[in-house]
Amino acid sequence: MVTKLMHLWKSAQSIQVRLICYLLLVMLPLMGVSLYAIRQSQALLIHQTSDKTYAALSASMDYIDVIMGSIENISILIASDKEMNSILTKTDTIGKKFGLTMIMNKVGAISAVNQFISDISIYQQQTGTLVSSSRTGVRKVFFDNEDWYKRAYELRGLSVLVNPENTPDRFRNLDYMYNQDNILLVRAMGLNRPGYDANIVSVSIKREVLLQSLEQLLSDSGSEVFLISDNNDLVASSGRFFTWKWMADKRRSFLAQSPNKQQEVFISKVASSQSSWSIVLVQPKSSLYQTSKQIQEFIFIIIFISILLALLISWILYRNITSPLKMLSRGMQQIRKGFYNVYLKKDRNDEFGFLVDSFNQMAQQQGYLIRDIYEQQIQRTKTDLKFLQSQINPHFLYNTLDSIYWAARNYEADEISEMVLNLSKFFRLSLSKGKETFTMEETVEHLQYYMRIQQLRLLDKFTYEVHLAERTKKLNIIKLILQPIVENAIFHGLEKRKENGGNLTIVSDIEGDRLKIMVMDNGIGMDEDRLQYIKQRLAEIKANSSITTEDTNLDLFGIRNVKARLLLYYGEQADLLFESKKFEGTVVRIFIPLDKPTEPEGDDFHESHDR
Numbered sequence: 001m002v003t004k005l006m007h008l009w010k011s012a013q014s015i016q017v018r019l020i021c022y023l024l025l026v027m028l029p030l031m032g033v034s035l036y037a038i039r040q041s042q043a044l045l046i047h048q049t050s051d052k053t054y055a056a057l058s059a060s061m062d063y064i065d066v067i068m069g070s071i072e073n074i075s076i077l078i079a080s081d082k083e084m085n086s087i088l089t090k091t092d093t094i095g096k097k098f099g100l101t102m103i104m105n106k107v108g109a110i111s112a113v114n115q116f117i118s119d120i121s122i123y124q125q126q127t128g129t130l131v132s133s134s135r136t137g138v139r140k141v142f143f144d145n146e147d148w149y150k151r152a153y154e155l156r157g158l159s160v161l162v163n164p165e166n167t168p169d170r171f172r173n174l175d176y177m178y179n180q181d182n183i184l185l186v187r188a189m190g191l192n193r194p195g196y197d198a199n200i201v202s203v204s205i206k207r208e209v210l211l212q213s214l215e216q217l218l219s220d221s222g223s224e225v226f227l228i229s230d231n232n233d234l235v236a237s238s239g240r241f242f243t244w245k246w247m248a249d250k251r252r253s254f255l256a257q258s259p260n261k262q263q264e265v266f267i268s269k270v271a272s273s274q275s276s277w278s279i280v281l282v283q284p285k286s287s288l289y290q291t292s293k294q295i296q297e298f299i300f301i302i303i304f305i306s307i308l309l310a311l312l313i314s315w316i317l318y319r320n321i322t323s324p325l326k327m328l329s330r331g332m333q334q335i336r337k338g339f340y341n342v343y344l345k346k347d348r349n350d351e352f353g354f355l356v357d358s359f360n361q362m363a364q365q366q367g368y369l370i371r372d373i374y375e376q377q378i379q380r381t382k383t384d385l386k387f388l389q390s391q392i393n394p395h396f397l398y399n400t401l402d403s404i405y406w407a408a409r410n411y412e413a414d415e416i417s418e419m420v421l422n423l424s425k426f427f428r429l430s431l432s433k434g435k436e437t438f439t440m441e442e443t444v445e446h447l448q449y450y451m452r453i454q455q456l457r458l459l460d461k462f463t464y465e466v467h468l469a470e471r472t473k474k475l476n477i478i479k480l481i482l483q484p485i486v487e488n489a490i491f492h493g494l495e496k497r498k499e500n501g502g503n504l505t506i507v508s509d510i511e512g513d514r515l516k517i518m519v520m521d522n523g524i525g526m527d528e529d530r531l532q533y534i535k536q537r538l539a540e541i542k543a544n545s546s547i548t549t550e551d552t553n554l555d556l557f558g559i560r561n562v563k564a565r566l567l568l569y570y571g572e573q574a575d576l577l578f579e580s581k582k583f584e585g586t587v588v589r590i591f592i593p594l595d596k597p598t599e600p601e602g603d604d605f606h607e608s609h610d611r
Helices: 002-011 015-079 082-089 093-113 147-155 169-174 207-215 244-248 290-336 351-410 413-434 440-457 483-494 528-539 557-570
Strands: 117-124 129-132 138-140 160-162 182-188 200-206 224-228 234-237 253-257 264-271 278-284 437-439 462-468 476-478 502-511 514-521 575-581 585-593
Touching: 015 093, 015 117, 015 182, 015 200, 015 207, 015 253, 015 264, 015 278, 015 290, 082 093, 082 117, 093 117, 093 129, 147 160, 147 182, 147 200, 200 207, 207 224, 207 234, 290 351, 437 440, 440 462, 440 483, 440 502, 483 502, 483 514, 483 557, 483 585, 528 557, 528 575, 557 575, 557 585
Parallel strands: 462 502
Antiparallel strands: 117 129, 117 200, 129 138, 160 182, 182 200, 224 234, 224 278, 253 264, 264 278, 437 476, 502 514, 514 585, 575 585
């Protein structure tokens, strides 16, 4: 039980559970002492019961020894009677009739004055005559082949106990002698004197008389008592459950299972020093504990009330001490989740009330501080984003005007007018009345004007294709995020090809929880050193930094501008990746998380066409 409570205490997250565990741990010694007291009281009760029972059994055994000693003396008196022994040696008919009458009168008188004796019988072996003190009188019977008769004759002076279980068929007319309610004490007539024939005297003793002296030992209806002879024969019994294993146990008292296995019983045993007879008393264990049952119930009630008090005290402590702490803990969890407008209700003026006031003030101040820092960060981000955005337009305008200049030298005015027309459309969409984001469809439409200008400039040295996944067309991205990438692909890849057949491909799709945009060209590509340099420069750009505005190195300005704006607007989940092989081409991948708003901002957009 202690181990379970310690495990519960270690794993418990609630202070209330720990309080209960502490109180129960404090009560454990009391419970242990109470249970130990119950156990010791039971052991003491068994010991006292054993002593008292042994004394009662000894007294009953002495009483039975007196009875059996009296019966033994009567049998000796009859067996040594000279007159009866003399009559039994005569075989003439007249003397026999007179002698039998005299024997019957003698044994009848002895039987009548002794309440323990139910019958006295004299057996004359020569004539097979049985003379009884009962009303049956004289019977013809032969006992010569009976074991008990042979044993009585062989002992010649010592008595033999006969414990009849039933009446043999050959002795049906002697049911008074083989009555199961009696036991027989048999002795040879004449004792050990020579010259006498094998005649015997049989004294019948009522089992009821012996049992009455034992039944006073029974304390309740569940107890049983047994009288055992020196030959381990069951002489008298008040019950049915008896086992010889109990007799083999040498202890005078012990606990054992009843033969029917339904209960535990307490066995007490005493043996006579004179006759070697034994008395076995069997008492249900539950009846012995009956006297201490009330005390045990009282102790269990105390334990139960103590547990209830522990639970009540823990609840009171929880309500008055741990409940405010739990409220403060929930408030701290709310602040940890970012809810700085949390307010705890104050209903106490003690130390816990002071803690609640302090917490509310701390939460309010924390909220003010976080909002100030957040607003400053937002303002700084917007300033950086607008600055980077403003840097794109002059840079792009310079390259575009340069293209128009070279086209004016190489082409007729028609091509120049088309370039100027596309340029005007490009600027019109770039301004877009202050919009910061476009859908993918609008972005590609914007790029098509620029790519057409470059086609005209390069005499259709390259073609371009656009493949937008249907589910990406309505997704919003910040403006001018693809134009610097396309510009680099044309100026540093496709334009430097020696032959025509250049191709520029723009592909969009959803990958996981991010929008993926790929810009691929089959230009001259770049060597490994240049590729690693670009990757290193891009890796230097971090979110929430101002290195783009502070860096005076204008190398890779366009793509670094794109990476900085991606991180500022979309956070660390956005990314810009370069892959390239010399003379094979370049692939640029842009990843934009989808947890930002992706709905179009209200302007119509035009369907883009691959070409």
